[in-house]
Amino acid sequence: PHADPETGAAVKAADRAHVFHSWSAQGLIDPLAVAGAEGAYFWDYDGNRYLDFTSGLVYTNIGYQHPRVVAAIQEQAARMTTFAPAFAIDVRSEAARLIAERTPGDLDKIFFTNGGAEAVENAARMARLHTGRPKIMSAYRSYHGATSTAINLTGDPRRWASDTASAGVVRFWAPFLYRSPFHAENEAQECERALRHLEDTIAFEGPQSIAAIILETVPGTAGIMTPPPGYLPGVREICDRYGIVLVLDEVMAGFGRTGAWFAAEHYGVAPDLLTFAKGVNSGYVPLGGVAISAEIAATFDKRPYPGGLTYSGHPLACAAAVATIRAMEEEKVVERAAHLGEHVLGPGLRELAERHPSVGEVRGLGAFWALDLVRNKETREPLVPYNATGEANAPMAAFGAACKKNGLWPFINMNRTHAVPACNITEAEAKEGLAAFDAALAVADEYTV
Numbered sequence: 001p002h003a004d005p006e007t008g009a010a011v012k013a014a015d016r017a018h019v020f021h022s023w024s025a026q027g028l029i030d031p032l033a034v035a036g037a038e039g040a041y042f043w044d045y046d047g048n049r050y051l052d053f054t055s056g057l058v059y060t061n062i063g064y065q066h067p068r069v070v071a072a073i074q075e076q077a078a079r080m081t082t083f084a085p086a087f088a089i090d091v092r093s094e095a096a097r098l099i100a101e102r103t104p105g106d107l108d109k110i111f112f113t114n115g116g117a118e119a120v121e122n123a124a125r126m127a128r129l130h131t132g133r134p135k136i137m138s139a140y141r142s143y144h145g146a147t148s149t150a151i152n153l154t155g156d157p158r159r160w161a162s163d164t165a166s167a168g169v170v171r172f173w174a175p176f177l178y179r180s181p182f183h184a185e186n187e188a189q190e191c192e193r194a195l196r197h198l199e200d201t202i203a204f205e206g207p208q209s210i211a212a213i214i215l216e217t218v219p220g221t222a223g224i225m226t227p228p229p230g231y232l233p234g235v236r237e238i239c240d241r242y243g244i245v246l247v248l249d250e251v252m253a254g255f256g257r258t259g260a261w262f263a264a265e266h267y268g269v270a271p272d273l274l275t276f277a278k279g280v281n282s283g284y285v286p287l288g289g290v291a292i293s294a295e296i297a298a299t300f301d302k303r304p305y306p307g308g309l310t311y312s313g314h315p316l317a318c319a320a321a322v323a324t325i326r327a328m329e330e331e332k333v334v335e336r337a338a339h340l341g342e343h344v345l346g347p348g349l350r351e352l353a354e355r356h357p358s359v360g361e362v363r364g365l366g367a368f369w370a371l372d373l374v375r376n377k378e379t380r381e382p383l384v385p386y387n388a389t390g391e392a393n394a395p396m397a398a399f400g401a402a403c404k405k406n407g408l409w410p411f412i413n414m415n416r417t418h419a420v421p422a423c424n425i426t427e428a429e430a431k432e433g434l435a436a437f438d439a440a441l442a443v444a445d446e447y448t449v
């Protein structure tokens with residue numbers, strides 16, 4: 001495309017006339033017209049270039065326009081652009097094998113979807129059919145997608161408008177020491193109380209009515225709350241005791257984001273079902289799926305699985321996944337994300353927290369970090385109220401504008417900013433991001449008391 005302001009204005013005008021945007025009041029938005037993207041950066045038509053600290057919606061784990069993946073998509077398009085899901089297709093078989101080999105435990109069968117929400121829908125369906133039980137438990141402070149079941153399993157305000165179909169969903173509090181729902185004073189206490197709360201909730205709901213517990217291994221959009229060490233093994237043990245299916249949602253945390261292929265590895269747990277999307281092929285072509293344990297897969301050995309999608313295992317998406325996984329392997333992208341977390345982003349963000357009164361907590365791992373911004377470090381009062389809009393959200397809006405002025409495109413949710421760049425950014429690029437944060441946090445500091 002011609003990267004001149006006139007073309008940009010035409011792109012924007014057609015968008016405003018005809019594109020209906022997600023999660024937005026259509027008359028109040030002003031989307032940036034993007035002319036191109038490469039690696040960790042994108043640019044507009046007016047000559048502004050941004051370091052993307054959002055990875056899109058936390059999915060371009062290998063950055064934009066990775067040449068090997070682009071070539072694989074082009075080659076697949078020339079060879080076989082599409083084919084229906086009932087057939088065995090080379091790239092589909094290979095993508096399933098590469099994914100199954102990397103998932104924890106005995107998750108050896110892959111059901112492909114077009115994205116994360118559909119993966120969650122199908123995981124819920126599988127768990128209900130496998131157990132013959134109706135309810136699914138999910139955590140407040142979670143996001144699982146925007147389709148009917150997935151949005152009802154979600155624990156953030158995006159659910160509220162769709163709360164009409166929440167039959168069979170039971171929500172509970174997962175651990176989050178910094179804003180402890182259990183008034184705990186340390187991680188061990190938070191872990192123990194969160195497990196007791198979960199078990200009490202199960203007892204009062206009736207264990208025989210619960211098909212599954214779904215948790216993001218490390219909750220993403222809700223704030224990158226790394227769970228205390230014993231929590232997930234504890235949940236695994238509770239699930240085993242009551243015959244409840246454990247679903248780990250790794251749509252955001254999977255495929256290198258946390259410095260492991262899957263975040264479950266950090267906590268020594270294997271779920272019965274694992275949902276993935278995003279990083280599986282960095283979103284170059286829409287793809288998601290469910291990795292299924294041997295026991296649940298066996299439920300559907302003789303009995304048909306009552307679910308499917310026209311584009312399940314789409315050859316272009318699968319070719320992109322095969323190329324992405326191979327590139328990640330050869331270029332050590334997972335190891336690079338781990339290194340980034342331990343040696344660059346983690347220490348760098350903690351150093352910012354020491355100097356800036358607006359940073360209440362830094363948490364995360366790999367290329368997956370959150371800054372919890374506060375009005376006051378002592379009281380931990382969030383920099384803006386929960387779900388704030390308009391004037392009430394001014395401090396976060398000012399922080400975001402300052403990031404952009406300094407060449408960084410920020411991820412902002414409530415009172416948090418997340419540092420979630422491509423997992424393979426260089427140390428110099430990460431430091432450029434930290435410097436932009438440093439300048440923008442000075443603006444956030446002005447709102448502290």
Ligand code: PLP
Nearest residue numbers: 115116117143144145249251252
């Ligand atoms: N699950 C998690 C943990 C996510 O972060 C998301 C999206 O952000 C989803 C599910 C939904 O995925 P999609 O938007 O591809 O439907």
